[in-house]
Amino acid sequence: MQLSGRGVTCVRGGREVFTGLDFEAISGEAMAVVGRNGSGKTSLLRLIAGLLIPAGGTIALGGGDTELTLPEQCHYLGHRDALKPALSVAENLAFWADFLGGERFDAAESLAAVGLDYTTDLPAAFLSAGQRRRLSLARLLTVRRPVWLLDEPTTALDVAGQDMFGGLMRDHLASGGLIVAATHAPLGIEARELRIGGMA
Amino acid sequence: MTALAALIRRDIRIALRVGGGALIGVLFFLTVVVLMPFAVGPDLAQLARLGPSILWLGALLASLLTLDRLFMADHEDGSLDLITMSRTPLELACASKALAHWLAAGLPLIVATPVLGLLLNLDMVSTGAVALTLLAGTPALTFTGMIGAALAVTLHRGGLLMAVLVLPLSIPVLIFGVAASQAAITGPLSFGAPFSILCALSLVSLVIGPFAAAASLKHGLD
Numbered sequence: 001m002q003l004s005g006r007g008v009t010c011v012r013g014g015r016e017v018f019t020g021l022d023f024e025a026i027s028g029e030a031m032a033v034v035g036r037n038g039s040g041k042t043s044l045l046r047l048i049a050g051l052l053i054p055a056g057g058t059i060a061l062g063g064g065d066t067e068l069t070l071p072e073q074c075h076y077l078g079h080r081d082a083l084k085p086a087l088s089v090a091e092n093l094a095f096w097a098d099f100l101g102g103e104r105f106d107a108a109e110s111l112a113a114v115g116l117d118y119t120t121d122l123p124a125a126f127l128s129a130g131q132r133r134r135l136s137l138a139r140l141l142t143v144r145r146p147v148w149l150l151d152e153p154t155t156a157l158d159v160a161g162q163d164m165f166g167g168l169m170r171d172h173l174a175s176g177g178l179i180v181a182a183t184h185a186p187l188g189i190e191a192r193e194l195r196i197g198g199m200a
Numbered sequence: 201m202t203a204l205a206a207l208i209r210r211d212i213r214i215a216l217r218v219g220g221g222a223l224i225g226v227l228f229f230l231t232v233v234v235l236m237p238f239a240v241g242p243d244l245a246q247l248a249r250l251g252p253s254i255l256w257l258g259a260l261l262a263s264l265l266t267l268d269r270l271f272m273a274d275h276e277d278g279s280l281d282l283i284t285m286s287r288t289p290l291e292l293a294c295a296s297k298a299l300a301h302w303l304a305a306g307l308p309l310i311v312a313t314p315v316l317g318l319l320l321n322l323d324m325v326s327t328g329a330v331a332l333t334l335l336a337g338t339p340a341l342t343f344t345g346m347i348g349a350a351l352a353v354t355l356h357r358g359g360l361l362m363a364v365l366v367l368p369l370s371i372p373v374l375i376f377g378v379a380a381s382q383a384a385i386t387g388p389l390s391f392g393a394p395f396s397i398l399c400a401l402s403l404v405s406l407v408i409g410p411f412a413a414a415a416s417l418k419h420g421l422d
Binding site: 071084 | 202203205206207209210213214217218220276277278279281282283284285286287288421
């Protein structure tokens with residue numbers, strides 16, 4: 001499985017963010033998108049996720065499920081965590097598992113894997129930023145998607161959390177997954193670097 | 201189907217929890233109808249004559265009041281991104297959200313109508329007629345309102361814009377809703393004609409609303 005972009009151009013608000021970007025990532029490999037603030041790291045992830053429309057170029061996933069589009073095979077973990085404060089931890093996770101569909105794993109096990117099994121019935125409104133991030137990570141584990149698009153995934157995670165997350169990413173890559181992460185901080189795993197927007 | 205059922209369940213659950221939108225609409229409806237007799241004056245016959253219009257106006261404003269949050273909350277917390285990316289067609293997801301909103305916020309208005317009818321000196325038949333027309337007409341309000349809610353997300357403007365956009369679409373519903381209730385109560389027109397048009401408006405908006413809202417959300421990808 002390989003994710004490739006050819007001559008991808010992104011225009012936001014009339015300003016060209018990047019042009020003619022070529023990239024390639026193959027399964028079992030992580031790609032770290034680096035660049036200064038405003039260089040278009042998040043925009044690139046959103047282009048891959050189909051949440052932005054490229055002004056030019058193509059992005060394609062080779063060797064994936066031919067029945068599904070690229071966004072349907074992606075997990076997108078953005079700055080906003082898609083959690084409802086009124087619902088409990090377990091309800092939030094169960095909703096996304098039911099809604100996203102596809103191959104699923106046990107939600108309780110995912111919560112245990114991210115270290116949130118003690119707060120299952122707590123409304124998400126009472127979670128700390130780090131706990132919210134952990135709950136978002138549990139979504140990636142509960143529903144299987146081959147491509148993970150991660151935007152600053154280690155934000156708000158403590159040291160133990162970053163170690164835990166490094167382990168999760170290694171497991172995902174070992175099972176043939178593919179990771180594209182926009183990051184400033186070290187990702188915690190081996191990753192090929194894609195620098196956009198010139199030198200910082 | 202699991203996905204749509206999950207979405208409907210989630211939205212209803214959020215609406216019914218503390219801080220959800222379900223009660224706000226009913227309370228607003230109650231406020232409008234309770235205040236109206238004081239504004240109109242103590243003429244009972246006049247109150248009964250105006251009753252259906254007051255109930256309809258109250259229900260319309262109450263359903264507009266809560267509609268602007270339909271997509272805004274999901275947009276703000278990033279849920280809308282994931283809904284857009286998912287394997288569920290966006291049109292069906294929009295329709296499910298509107299259905300959930302109608303069940304949580306529209307249906308309580310209809311349930312409250314018989315009680316509020318008492319305050320407006322309406323008899324059983326009149327109250328029943330208004331409740332029936334509301335049952336047929338409020339889906340149209342929700343599903344056309346959804347278009348405005350989607351545009352409000354796309355254009356990054358709040359509820360005020362939505363009210364302006366949706367108002368022209370809700371006027372026919374109001375006209376035929378009130379006409380059908382008046383026809384049932386006083387005549388001389390038949391109840392069937394305006395009521396059929398009201399049902400038609402609801403059915404048309406059930407079809408057009410989800411497509412227009414999804415198109416607006418897709419166009420506004422940002």
